[in-house]
Amino acid sequence: MSVVDSEFIGIFRDEASGRLDRIVDTLLALERGDAAPDAVDSLFRDVHTIKGAAGMVGLTDVSALAHVMEDLLASARHDGALAAAHIDPLLRASDALRLHVEGRGEPNPGLIAEITAAKAAGNGAPVEPHQPAPRTPVPEPAAESRSIRVPAEKIDTLLDLVGETVLHRRRLEHELGANGHGGHGIVTDELDRGERLLDGLKGAAIGMRTLPLSSIVTPLPRAVRDLAAETGKEVELVVVGAETELDRAILEGLSEPLVHLLRNAIGHGIESPQEREEAGKPARGRLELRAEQRGSIVEVTVADDGRGISEATLAEARRKGSLTAVLTEPGFSTADAVSTISGRGVGLDAVKDQAEAFGGSIEVHSEPGHGMRVILRLPLALALIEVLLVERAGNVYGFPLASVEEAVSLGATLSLAGEAAIELRGRSIGLADLAQLVGADPAPQVSRAPVVVLAASGRRVALVCDALLGKEEVVVKSLGPLLSSLSMYLGAAILGDGRIALLVDPAVLVRASAQPRAAAVVAPVAEASAPRVLVVEDSLTIRELQRSILEAAGYRVQTARDGRDALTYINGDGAIDLVVTDVEMPEMTGIELTEAIRAHATRSALPVVIVTSLGDADDRQRGIDAGADAYMVKRSFDQHDLLETVERLVGR
Amino acid sequence: VNGVHVRLRLGRERYAVPIENVLEVAELGTLSALPGTGPAMLGVRNLRGQVLPVFDLARVLAIAADAGLPRVVVAEHEGWIAGLAVDEVTDVVALAGAAEPAEAESLSGAILEDDQLIGILDIERLFSSLAAQAA
Numbered sequence: 061m062s063v064v065d066s067e068f069i070g071i072f073r074d075e076a077s078g079r080l081d082r083i084v085d086t087l088l089a090l091e092r093g094d095a096a097p098d099a100v101d102s103l104f105r106d107v108h109t110i111k112g113a114a115g116m117v118g119l120t121d122v123s124a125l126a127h128v129m130e131d132l133l134a135s136a137r138h139d140g141a142l143a144a145a146h147i148d149p150l151l152r153a154s155d156a157l158r159l160h161v162e163g164r165g166e167p168n169p170g171l172i173a174e175i176t177a178a179k180a181a182g183n184g185a186p187v188e189p190h191q192p193a194p195r196t197p198v199p200e201p202a203a204e205s206r207s208i209r210v211p212a213e214k215i216d217t218l219l220d221l222v223g224e225t226v227l228h229r230r231r232l233e234h235e236l237g238a239n240g241h242g243g244h245g246i247v248t249d250e251l252d253r254g255e256r257l258l259d260g261l262k263g264a265a266i267g268m269r270t271l272p273l274s275s276i277v278t279p280l281p282r283a284v285r286d287l288a289a290e291t292g293k294e295v296e297l298v299v300v301g302a303e304t305e306l307d308r309a310i311l312e313g314l315s316e317p318l319v320h321l322l323r324n325a326i327g328h329g330i331e332s333p334q335e336r337e338e339a340g341k342p343a344r345g346r347l348e349l350r351a352e353q354r355g356s357i358v359e360v361t362v363a364d365d366g367r368g369i370s371e372a373t374l375a376e377a378r379r380k381g382s383l384t385a386v387l388t389e390p391g392f393s394t395a396d397a398v399s400t401i402s403g404r405g406v407g408l409d410a411v412k413d414q415a416e417a418f419g420g421s422i423e424v425h426s427e428p429g430h431g432m433r434v435i436l437r438l439p440l441a442l443a444l445i446e447v448l449l450v451e452r453a454g455n456v457y458g459f460p461l462a463s464v465e466e467a468v469s470l471g472a473t474l475s476l477a478g479e480a481a482i483e484l485r486g487r488s489i490g491l492a493d494l495a496q497l498v499g500a501d502p503a504p505q506v507s508r509a510p511v512v513v514l515a516a517s518g519r520r521v522a523l524v525c526d527a528l529l530g531k532e533e534v535v536v537k538s539l540g541p542l543l544s545s546l547s548m549y550l551g552a553a554i555l556g557d558g559r560i561a562l563l564v565d566p567a568v569l570v571r572a573s574a575q576p577r578a579a580a581v582v583a584p585v586a587e588a589s590a591p592r593v594l595v596v597e598d599s600l601t602i603r604e605l606q607r608s609i610l611e612a613a614g615y616r617v618q619t620a621r622d623g624r625d626a627l628t629y630i631n632g633d634g635a636i637d638l639v640v641t642d643v644e645m646p647e648m649t650g651i652e653l654t655e656a657i658r659a660h661a662t663r664s665a666l667p668v669v670i671v672t673s674l675g676d677a678d679d680r681q682r683g684i685d686a687g688a689d690a691y692m693v694k695r696s697f698d699q700h701d702l703l704e705t706v707e708r709l710v711g712r
Numbered sequence: 713v714n715g716v717h718v719r720l721r722l723g724r725e726r727y728a729v730p731i732e733n734v735l736e737v738a739e740l741g742t743l744s745a746l747p748g749t750g751p752a753m754l755g756v757r758n759l760r761g762q763v764l765p766v767f768d769l770a771r772v773l774a775i776a777a778d779a780g781l782p783r784v785v786v787a788e789h790e791g792w793i794a795g796l797a798v799d800e801v802t803d804v805v806a807l808a809g810a811a812e813p814a815e816a817e818s819l820s821g822a823i824l825e826d827d828q829l830i831g832i833l834d835i836e837r838l839f840s841s842l843a844a845q846a847a
Contacts, residue, residue, distance in 0.1 A: 499747045543746070562746065608844035
C-alpha cells in the first residue's frame with residue numbers, strides 16, 4: 061500500500077462499504093428477479109467507483125479484483141442483462157472486497173481467474189460455482205472511536221438556532237445602541253462576553269456540519285503526480301480556495317467525484333508533453349481545483365488546459381443543445397481507449413448523479429483544444445457570508461466582501477465612448493448607478509457619493525450608492541422558489557434593525573453593467589421578429605414558469621396543454637420556431653408529439669426540446685429515437701440551460 | 713366546494729382560500745422593495761426572521777381594492793410560500809355547495825352565499841401566475 065493520508069483511506073472505507081452494501085442488495089434483487097431496471101448500470105458504476113478510488117489510495121488488490129468484476133459487468137451492460145450464473149461469483153467477490161476494505165483481505169488470484177473465465181465463457185453460458193452459497197462475513201465490531209452518530213436534521217436544527225441567535229444578537233445591539241445603553245460599563249462587558257460566546261457557539265455548530273475542502277484535498281497533489289507519471293504526462297495541480305467550508309455530508313461524498321474528474325482530466329484531457337508542445341502549450345499540463353462560496357451555495361470547479369472535447373462531441377452538443385447533457389449521458393466516455401487510469405463510460409454521469417443527490421447541479425464547459433471545466437454547485441446548510449452593506453434609493457444592498465475591491469467617494473468622472481467611467485490609479489473602470497442596474501427607479505445621487513468597486517469574472521464595475529453602512533456577517537436567506545427567476549439576487553439577509561438587505565450577485569451586476577444602458581433585469585420586449593416557442597406541458601405551474609423564463613428572454617410564447625393540443629396548433633397556425641415539451645401528458649405524450657412532428661408533411665424539421673422528470677437512460681433514448689433535438693431533466697432544470705438550448709436551436 | 717376556508721375581502725369582492733393553504737394571517741408590516749420585479753410584487757418583509765415575498769392580490773386578479781391592503785394572508789403550497797396582501801380577512805368558515813365555473817385562471821370556482829359570489833382561490837395556479845409575474 062502506498063503512503064496516503066489515513067484520513068483519505070478512512071473516507072474510502074466508509075464510501076466503499078456503503079457501495080458494497082448496495083452492490084450486494086442489487087445482486088440479491090437481480091437473483092430474486094425484482095431488481096430496478098438500471099440495476100446492472102448501478103452495479104457497474106459502484107464497482108467502477110470502488111476500482112478508481114482504490115487505485116487512488118493504493119489498494120491494488122481491491123482495484124485488481126474490482127477491475128475484473130467491472131469487465132464482467134461491462135459485458136452484461138452491453139448485453140442488457142446479467143446472467144444468473146454470474147451473480148454468485150460477483151457476490152463472493154464483493155465479500156472479498158469487503159474484507160480488503162476492512163483491512164483483512166488477502167490477494168484473490170482464484171476469484172480473479174474465475175471471474176475472468178466467466179466473462180470469457182459469455183453471458184448465457186452456465187458457470188460452475190467453485191464454492192457453495194455465498195456467505196456474508198460477520199462484520200467486526202466497530203473500531204474503537206470516540207465519535208457518535210447524530211442525525212443530520214438535529215444538527216440542522218442547531219444551525220437554524222445559531223442563525224436565529226446571530227440575528228437576535230444584532231437586534232439586541234441595535235436596540236441597546238438606540239436607547240443609549242451602549243456606553244454602560246456592565247452592559248458593554250456582558251455584550252462583549254456574549255459576542256465571544258456566540259462566536260464560539262457559531263464556530264462549534266458550523267464545525268459539526270462543515271469541513272474545509274482542504275480536509276479531502278491533501279492527498280490529491282501526490283495522487284495526481286503518481287497518475288501523471290503512470291501515463292507519461294506532466295501535470296501540476298493547483299488548489300484554490302482550499303479553506304472554503306463545505307457541508308460535511310457533501311464533502312465526504314465529494315472525494316469520489318473529484319477523483320473521477322481528476323482521473324478523467326489526466327487520462328483523457330491533458331496531452332502528452334510532445335503533443336502539448338506541438339500545440340504550442342507548455343509541456344506541463346495545469347489542473348485546477350477551485351472552491352468558492354457564492355451566497356448559499358459553494359461552487360467547486362475542476363479545470364484542465366488539455367485537449368478538450370472532440371469536434372464530433374462539439375457537433376453532438378450543438379445538435380442536442382447542451383454539452384453538459386451530452387457528456388453526462390450514461391455510457392458516454394471522453395476517451396476512446398480503455399485503460400485502468402480512467403474509465404470506459406463511467407464518469408460524468410456518476411458525478412452528475414452524486415451532485416444531484418446532494419441537491420446540487422453540474423455544468424461542463426469545453427472547447428476542442430482548450431481544456432475542460434466542470435463546475436459542481438453544492439448547497440450549504442447554513443450560509444453565513446461577510447457582506448458590505450450599502451444604501452441606495454431607500455433600499456439596503458449587500459455585496460459579498462470577497463468581490464469588493466475598494467470603496468472611494470465619487471470625484472470627477474470621465475466618459476469613454478459615451479459611457480461614464482472613473483479613473484483609479486491610472487485604470488479606468490466603468491461607472492454605473494446601482495439603482496439603475498438592479499432595475500429600481502433611479503433617485504438623484506448625493507454629492508461626493510460613495511462608489512464601490514466590485515470585481516467578478518475578471519471584470520470590474522464601479523457602483524454609485526448613497527451611503528456605506530459597513531461590513532456585517534449575515535445569514536443568507538433564500539428568496540424562495542417563487543422568485544427563483546430573479547438571477548440578480550443571491551438571497552436576502554435580515555439586519556439588526558429588522559430591515560432586509562438584498563444580497564446582490566456581483567457576477568450578474570458586472571455582466572449587466574457591461575451591456576450598454578440595458579439593465580439585465582429589464583425584460584426585453586418581444587419584437588415582432590422574435591422567434592416563437594410552443595411550450596407543451598400539462599402542469600400549469602411548469603408551463604407558466606417556462607413561459608415567463610422564455611418571455612423574459614425576449615421570445616414569443618404559445619402554450620399547449622398536451623401533445624394533441626400542440627399538434628392542433630402546429631397544424632393550424634404553424635408559425636412556431638421551436639417546441640419545448642414535457643413527456644408524460646394525457647391524450648398525447650411528448651414522445652408521440654415528437655414522432656408526429658418528425659412525420660409531418662411540412663414541419664418535420666421543427667426543433668423539439670424534451671423536458672421531463674424522467675431522467676433514466678431508456679427514456680432519454682426514447683426521446684432521441686423519436687427525433688428530439690435536446691433532452692433536459694426537470695430535477696436539474698435550470699433556466700440558463702433552457703435558454704442556452706433554445707437559443708442554440710433557433711440560432712439567435 | 714367542501715371544506716374550511718379563510719374568507720377575505722378585496723374592494724367589494726370576496727374570496728376564500730382553502731385553510732390547508734393558509735399558514736397564518738399577519739399585518740402588512742414594513743416591506744422592502746425588490747427592484748427588478750413586476751408591479752404585482754410588493755416587496756419582501758421580515759416575518760419572524762424569515763424573508764416573505766408579498767404580492768398584491770388585487771393586481772394579480774385584476775380587480776380594484778381599497779388603498780393600503782393592510783393584511784397579509786401567508787399562503788403555502790408544496791413548500792412554496794407567499795404573502796397575499798388583502799383589504800380584510802373576514803372569517804374562517806366551512807363552505808359547502810356546488811361550485812360554479814369561474815373565468816379567472818387563479819380560481820378553482822365560485823360559490824354563491826347570501827347573494828354574494830365568493831371566488832375560491834386555487835393556490836397552485838395562483839402561485840404559478842405569481843412566479844410568472846415576479847420577473
